[in-house]
Amino acid sequence: MEYKWTVLTNTTLGILMAMINSSVLIISLPAIFRGIQLNPLAPSSFDYLLWLLMGYGVVSSSLVVSFGRLSDMYGRVKLYRLGFVIFTVGSVLLSITPGRGTVAAAELVAFRMVQAVGAALLMANSAALITDAFPITERGRALGINQVAGMVGNLVGLILGGVLATVNWRLVFIISVPFGVAGTVWSYLKLRELSRPRREEKVDVIGNLTFISGLVLLLAGITYALEPYHGEAMGWDSPRVIALMSAGAAVLAVFPLVEMRVQYPMFRLELFRSRQFSAGIFAALLAGLALGGLMITLTIMLQGIWLPLHGYSYSSTPFWAGIYMMPMLFGFVALGPLSGALSDKYGARELATGGMLIAFAAMMAMMTLNYNFSYLPFALMIFAVGVGNGMFVAPNTASIMNAVPPEHRGVASGMRSVMTSMANTVSIALYFSLLLSAFEAKLPSAIYSSLVSAGFPQALALEVSRMPPTAALFAAFLGYNPMQVVLQDLPQGVASSIEAGDPSGFKEVMSNTWFPHVIAPPFMYALRFTLMISGVIVVVAAVASALRGRTAPQSLGGK
Template identity: 35%
Template sequence: MALEGAAAPGVAARRGLGMFVVMIGVLISAVDGTIVVLALPAIQDDLAMSLSSVTWVVVSYLLVVTVLATQVGRLGDMYGRVRMYQAGFLVFVIGSLLCALAWNAAAIIAFRIVEGVGAALIAANSGAIISELYPPAERGRAYGFNAFGWSVGSVLGVLLGGVIVTYVSWRWIFWINLPIGALALVLAVRVLRDRGERVRRRLDPVGMITLGLGLFGVLWAMTGLAAQPWGGTQLAFLLGGAAMLVAFVLIERRQAEPTLDLSLFRIPAVTPSLLASLLQGLASFAVLFLVIMYLQGPRGLSPIDASLLMLPGYVVGAAVGPFAGRLADRWGPVLPATAGLAVSAVALVVFALMTTTSSLWLPAIGNVVIMIGGSLFYPANSSAVMKASPPGRLGIASGVLRTFASIGMVFSFTTAILVAADSVPRSTAFAIFVGSTTLDGPLAVAFTDGLSTAFFTMMGVMALAAVLSAFRGRAGSPQRRPDGRAGGQVPA
């Protein structure tokens, strides 16, 4: 489906429609990511879920996306990225329908896994579709619009989540995915075309299973430790998960086409870009959860008031995204990506300064700053990876990028809960997280101090990501012409 040439109006129009379809997929994912968090208290109460099991409504989804990203990206190379992208919408809509009909804890977690399969198909192939729609010199702008779609989806997730949780049923957070997903599927069928060359690939089920079991074991131990004292069960899951991850590495070294294609790491621009993506996810994904815990716990805000306070950041992030993408096209990915990570580190310092008596404008300002940082980082970093990757392996590269980002996100989420649970009783931390209790007095101070420690730790991780981004290889960066416009490729 590669569309060559930017001059023809018909080509430009088709590119625009194609980008719109991709943005809908990103928007749905962003809505789902924020809206579910705000609905956790209602889900827990209605389905009589334990405080520990309700976290798997989020973790199971992220885990599936992490494990499947490279494999479904490989399916895109084999059978067509657009075809797999369309399949992702279909599976996601089915998963959302099932989630809306869930009757107990096991059902909602299982159906979230189905949703995660659809999200993996959408996410792993969207980056490759953008790379086929746009020439290298314009991909930064395209990824900037992708970031815009993510920010708009986050805004809608915050707004809809607060309203639905407060005034309607939590089941509507999944019902609303049906018409949006169906519209996106129809548009994808009518607008996008698979014209790229098919590449024969082998799947890696053994690697996928060992990676999934390894991550599951470690995550189960971490969430279990946050919910109850250390014991033999947590130790067994932790050791078992670690053993599976070691087995995964050993297996991957012998695979002709592994789950994580190690040959991509030989490309100078790719390795630091992937590591920066992982560390950025680790340092930033849990921010929303931690700030919501702070606002609902020590500050006693309702879910809708807490969500409205975070809204300006997402609006500003949406406005910055397309502009940041143009910066990546004009100056290459290193400067905007590194600047975005540095700005995000500053935001984490702002969050760390929150106390039980500080102004509520502090978390709002911090969210504005971190959303600006994310909008600068995402399009530049994605553009760097996709520009540097061979054309026949765009699906694999997109999937690997999504895998690294998702690994960071899933461990960010569980680490945040673990840190929060260390400063107050574990049951209290979980109750704050799902919004079923508030805090005051010495307990509120202790909890806020624990959050401050978490934010400073995340700031250190974000700073490390910025260092990696600053010293990445320059392969894939657009070469400067005398007139200042992007030209060819700078050699590694």
Template identity: 35%
Template sequence: MKKIDYKWTALSCTTLGALFSVLSGSTLLIALPSIMKDLHTSMSIVTWTIMGYMLVMTILVPSIGRMADMVGRKKLYVSGFAVFTLTSILCSISQTGLQLLVFRMIQAVGGALMVANSTAIVADAFPKRELGKALGINSMIICVASVAGPILGGFLISIGWRSIFYINIPIGIIGTFWAAFKLKETKVPFEKQKFDINGTVAFSAGMLALLTALTLGGFSGWFNIYVLTLFLVAIILLTLFVKIENTVEAPMLDLRLLKTRVLAFAFAANFLNGVARGAVTFLLIFYLQGVKGVDPMLAGILLSPFAIAMMIVSPFSGWLSDKYGVRILSSVGLLISAVGLAGLMIIKPDTPIIELIIWMSIMGFGSGMFFAPNTSAIMGGVPADKRGIAAGLRTMLTNAGMVLSIAICMAIISSSISPDAMQALFVGSQVGGQGIATGQFITGLRTAFTLCFVFSLLAAFISYLRGPSAVWEEEEEEKEDRVYN
């Protein structure tokens, strides 16, 4: 197969993986109230099926990215597809909320293997001048999954929430074999590389402590002794990690990536955008199924404008970034997202659905302008042997931002409404003003959206501060000649 043709094959493999993982997550999100009622489990357990998955992904992707740079991306990506498929079977037969949580966290290992390698595989296959377009197409497919997921989830709930995992099985089998037979290693891993075990252990333990503290703080209070202890442990371990990375010959995370201005600000904007939008869908599910009293399928349809707008814009923004650069495009995109969040700041119990659709569409338009160009700036700004690390770091920061977003917003909501009322609201057993403090909940919701708005503005400011493109010792033309000729 010619290299010029292989790039589209590689894109098809990674796109199928993205479709697989995003579809699984978005269908599950809309099904959480049904799972909670059917398994007779607590709200904290079902929330952790989402949070725990993101936590494991956040911890693992940087070290997996480094491992991929050492041993190659294909075998890890294919393994991730297989693990994700197998754990979908296990999730479908879960009998308790705790079982589902455990299987979901194992599933996150498969997700991390796919996500940490997919962007790097695309970056290896496409020349830099076409990378924005390729990532834009990839983002568009992710948006399709984001649109279809909640609607499909709402439909599948009428059959039974377990069918959400059943549908993963044929997709996973096809994707595993397609990647196994079609993907190639486009670069030979460097020989005699050492894996940074000490740095990996310090980083993984430190991030686990930090993200657990952020998550628990949102539910049990930020001044809880266990939360404060976890924060202290995280600070110590992550400080030790930085010291290790600055002394070892082959670090797990090359901190030079953060010393280059354009990359540092691109990564920071990625993280802040995760904080800005991570909790939005989660909060709107509360609002639509609790306050508005709509059924899961309609809730899924009503959540789709965000993803539809993003789906339309992403390919064009990627193409535009290839021609005109990233800085203005991504920064304006974040400002547009902030406008959508500003509209949600004035949400009321009787806010018309059409108004919600407008604000979500604006948010999706802005996000579509940001994602592909910013990812292209990151992946096109690092040498080939650092792409796994860069992709892993980008995913880690996005997920960390989303974990922080949900934790903080849940803390805000929890402080405005009693736990019993929140649980009743979540499962839809009490809607509107029937037995829940609707006014207090809406106040908390507005406060949460206001915080998201502030972080979106901050992300836009940081994005604009990025400097000129990174220059590495390896010339781009030489790299492209090696890959394509």
């Protein structure tokens, strides 16, 4: 096999493994929480759920640029191999998690962060290895194939998660181990360095510490802001959140000053002098902000509202939500390699810009949906979002990597990855914040009036209506009927007396359709508002993409 195809297939295996791990976790969370005997609706459980979802992104975002810089100095293949090893070790640790309850949840969070270190090493080097191995006229196609593998991994993970979680929750983590072992052995046997490591350069210790600490503080603050605080749905005004975000922002503000004063900076600020590079990086950041949280938000809508209203049991909604979201992934898979190949011939500007505009049109179309929509129009809309994103990602990545000299490809790949990873993490927080804000404003009165109409005593209806919005949102996400959990927690005899007094009303409240009807109006209100904001960001991403200019691929620097 020609060496360039060896590189592509190995890096494709890496991203396939990472994306299977990501989607299989989301689908399997209900089984994982049951397996470790943790009540997902308990207030203390929300911290663990949040960090399982977002801690991975916080760690990988913080490390990927530093790893990219180190790979330029000590060898991309060497650090890439290490990424496979660490990711595999993290997967093994997750599969043998020994504890129960909150202890096990904390162990899962810690082991996910081990995986994130390995993922950061893989992300920092995959695009750089492909760029080293492929000539400039083939890079777009190669990067497109690589990124489509990630979408295929999402599809495989959704299916595997639904199947394996019904057998044993530990299997959802074991599934990554064969991929990790194969990738490790293959990379040690077949990959070789094409770039010249720059060992004479020194590690930018101060820059690394400044960047990592600032980003960790900022992203941790954003994550903690999603937790309830003093009776409020979120903690944006919590002293801890304010302190973390302020400290993170302050440290990151100092970071460019540090980088301008060191001989061998980790973050190559001079790369931004290239309009091709800076426009591509900025467009990637904006696209991640706009689209990073969309899939998980639409999945929550399907799980918590649409699927129960169409007769699906709560226990089956995580799996079926993944199935019904597949058109978005199909759209990406359909356009990813094609757009990459076309960008090799015609350049990235038109394809990437057009992709963002298609995504914008699809998001605006989604604003017209009601909560009980017909599936076919919805499928076409999310397919169009996938098409738009598929048209954008590979050409944009190729444009970024083509714009940098060979000796800086590792750090450039890391800079691109950190922008994307950080934007996705912030995007999830943005979507959740808007959803929780709408729930906090509208959900209590909706629950109270609906319970009173169903025959519940006013005092009890008032108590139940104080359910934290986070509990309502994540119950839907995890495949639980919140009312069954809430009413089970009532004092002994209360639920049975209500049932005896008004059997039909009690049965209605406990049904799979009552709660979706209650949360649907506030959810759709929040979704439309979120889509409007994200649409504006997508348009700005299109503008940034257009500003990269018409530079032909053959005229750019590189191999």
